[in-house]
Amino acid sequence: MSPDGGPSTGLRWTPRAWLFLGTGTALLVLAIAARNPVPVFVALPLLVAPLAAAVTGPPPGFRASFEWGVQGSGTEVRVSGQIRAEGVAHAPELHVLAHRPGDLVGPENPAYTATAAGVEFTYRWTSPRPTIAIVPPPAVVWQDPLGLVQRLATGDRSSLVVERSPLGVLRMGAIRLDRTLPLPGETRSRRIGSSGEFYGIREAQPSDPPRRINWLASARAGRRLTNEFELDRTGDIVLLLDTRPTPLGAAIDDRLLGVGRAAAVGLAEAFLREKDRVGYASFGEFMQAVPLAGGRHQAGRIQAAILATERAAVPGPTERCAVSLGRYFPRGITVLLISSLAGAPSAELVPYLTRRGYPVVVLSPSPLGLASHTIRLDPADETLARRIDRVERQTSLGKTWVHAPVIDWEDYWSLGRLVRFLQQPRRRRSA
Amino acid sequence: MTAPAANPAVTTREVPFAVLLAGLLALFSLGTTVPWYLGLGVSAGVVAAATWIRARVPDPGREVAGVLVLGAFVVLAASAAPTPGPILLGGAASLALLVWYAEDPRETPGGALRAAPSLLIAVFVLSVGTVSAFFLPSRNAVVGIAAGLFVFSIVLLSVFFGRPDLLDRNRAANP
Numbered sequence: 001m002s003p004d005g006g007p008s009t010g011l012r013w014t015p016r017a018w019l020f021l022g023t024g025t026a027l028l029v030l031a032i033a034a035r036n037p038v039p040v041f042v043a044l045p046l047l048v049a050p051l052a053a054a055v056t057g058p059p060p061g062f063r064a065s066f067e068w069g070v071q072g073s074g075t076e077v078r079v080s081g082q083i084r085a086e087g088v089a090h091a092p093e094l095h096v097l098a099h100r101p102g103d104l105v106g107p108e109n110p111a112y113t114a115t116a117a118g119v120e121f122t123y124r125w126t127s128p129r130p131t132i133a134i135v136p137p138p139a140v141v142w143q144d145p146l147g148l149v150q151r152l153a154t155g156d157r158s159s160l161v162v163e164r165s166p167l168g169v170l171r172m173g174a175i176r177l178d179r180t181l182p183l184p185g186e187t188r189s190r191r192i193g194s195s196g197e198f199y200g201i202r203e204a205q206p207s208d209p210p211r212r213i214n215w216l217a218s219a220r221a222g223r224r225l226t227n228e229f230e231l232d233r234t235g236d237i238v239l240l241l242d243t244r245p246t247p248l249g250a251a252i253d254d255r256l257l258g259v260g261r262a263a264a265v266g267l268a269e270a271f272l273r274e275k276d277r278v279g280y281a282s283f284g285e286f287m288q289a290v291p292l293a294g295g296r297h298q299a300g301r302i303q304a305a306i307l308a309t310e311r312a313a314v315p316g317p318t319e320r321c322a323v324s325l326g327r328y329f330p331r332g333i334t335v336l337l338i339s340s341l342a343g344a345p346s347a348e349l350v351p352y353l354t355r356r357g358y359p360v361v362v363l364s365p366s367p368l369g370l371a372s373h374t375i376r377l378d379p380a381d382e383t384l385a386r387r388i389d390r391v392e393r394q395t396s397l398g399k400t401w402v403h404a405p406v407i408d409w410e411d412y413w414s415l416g417r418l419v420r421f422l423q424q425p426r427r428r429r430s431a
Numbered sequence: 432m433t434a435p436a437a438n439p440a441v442t443t444r445e446v447p448f449a450v451l452l453a454g455l456l457a458l459f460s461l462g463t464t465v466p467w468y469l470g471l472g473v474s475a476g477v478v479a480a481a482t483w484i485r486a487r488v489p490d491p492g493r494e495v496a497g498v499l500v501l502g503a504f505v506v507l508a509a510s511a512a513p514t515p516g517p518i519l520l521g522g523a524a525s526l527a528l529l530v531w532y533a534e535d536p537r538e539t540p541g542g543a544l545r546a547a548p549s550l551l552i553a554v555f556v557l558s559v560g561t562v563s564a565f566f567l568p569s570r571n572a573v574v575g576i577a578a579g580l581f582v583f584s585i586v587l588l589s590v591f592f593g594r595p596d597l598l599d600r601n602r603a604a605n606p
């Protein structure tokens with residue numbers, strides 16, 4: 001480590017350098033033991049090479065500028081960027097060492113392309129499930145062409161947020177949520193949106209749902225036109241993420257939490273886009289909450305809170321969650337609970353919330369696709385085991401349905417069932 | 432921090448360097464007590480296997496490639512006759528190994544060229560040792576080589592065991 005507490009910028013010897021040193025020393029010992037000069041001459045290049053590589057490298061503390069970003073869509077995650085360094089004769093000797101988040105799969109090492117200005121690199125990862133993850137600031141190192149020594153570059157590095165939300169939320173449109181604002185009467189909004197009083201007609205966009213197309217006007221004009229409405233009210237919603245450990249185990253819990261976090265980010269952005277007020281809370285041992293607010297800054301606050309959400313080591317009592325929620329959010333607000341409902345504490349959470357006056361909708365990511373049996377079964381038994389798992393899951397969800405509607409979320413890339421449910425306020429209220 | 436590896440694509444550009452290494456290793460084996468056909472087979476087989484492993488096996492298993500070749504070097508050097516031929520060919524084969532290492536199929540092409548400064552230093556040291564062993568007027572040259580190696584070993588050990596900063600060059604106060 002350097003005196004300022006940061007990572008050391010001194011030389012690092014790679015395992016290959018130690019291999020060279022060990023072999024060279026063994027050859028020297030062999031030469032002395034056998035009184036034979038041949039091993040000495042074989043050993044000389046092996047012993048000199050690491051030192052020569054170190055001497056010809058850049059000076060300690062050399063700076064490297066670094067830029068990177070995320071591209072790709074769907075399951076494809078392409079992280080690419082560029083490195084430029086001062087004091088390095090050959091750009092291809094610069095390497096980036098980034099830590100791949102656990103939710104993503106793919107090679108640990110990037111593909112490099114040397115350019116006149118520096119080195120371009122590309123990590124090609126895949127996101128098998130929706131996720132939101134941070135790629136921490138990477139290290140940039142110079143490594144000699146023989147792969148014997150490395151030196152860490154200095155410079156500012158930024159972390160990267162990789163977000164892959166379920167696709168359904170992108171076309172969610174307007175959802176009439178219950179309002180908990182204490183203002184009497186109607187609160188008109190200046191925003192033009194997809195619900196409320198009729199405002200006018202505009203050119204249709206590809207993202208517009210068919211229901212909003214004005215077909216008569218489109219037929220007259222010969223092109224697709226869409227109705228626009230003047231929003232007259234905002235709604236409120238709280239996204240509650242249950243991060244308590246379940247009997248499924250830490251690995252499955254982490255994957256389900258990753259999926260739940262991605263859904264929460266996507267849903268928050270979708271509701272905020274419609275000018276709703278959105279709050280966020282996560283409950284592990286204690287509650288962490290972002291109070292209700294609207295606007296772009298709220299999206300950033302919620303995303304930061306979701307990124308900081310981790311699986312709790314110790315589960316907090318269910319009653320504590322319901323009580324804590326009352327400290328941050330008024331009664332009557334719609335709570336969208338994201339929980340696998342695996343285990344008794346998670347299943348008990350819904351009645352506690354409803355008794356406290358919160359209408360709850362449960363989005364329950366299914367663990368069936370993630371769980372793998374430790375015992376190898378033949379195909380017939382495997383099918384039977386899956387059917388039993390499914391029946392058991394349906395039974396546990398059915399118990400929760402008594403208190404609140406439950407969306408069994410099996411296809412992680414689609415939130416269609418949740419969106420269709422939320423678009424029917426009557427069903428939501430009656431449930 | 433592990434040694435980074437880059438492009439996973441396997442190319443054929445390292446083949447000439449593998450042939451060079453295998454050829455010099457085979458020539459080196461001719462100066463040993465190992466039968467010529469065995470030396471030839473070991474050289475070709477070990478280098479071919481090492482080249483394949485280095486191109487195909489992911490980190491850190493690909494370092495086994497170097498272990499294979501270095502193991503062959505140790506075996507051949509142990510059975511080499513103390514004559515000028517094996518001395519020259521052994522040193523040359525060792526240099527060829529460095530060139531083979533420099534042209535890594537997972538790195539950007541041209542590694543051997545970029546490693547030229549390091550390789551030239553190794554060539555220089557080997558040349559000085561060889562010339563002093565062969566052309567100095569007395570057998571005392573061996574003592575000189577031994578003294579040089581001793582000093583070199585001390586420096587090397589001090590570098591490797593806790594003082595890598597010995598090689599660090601100070602940054603200029605006013606760049």
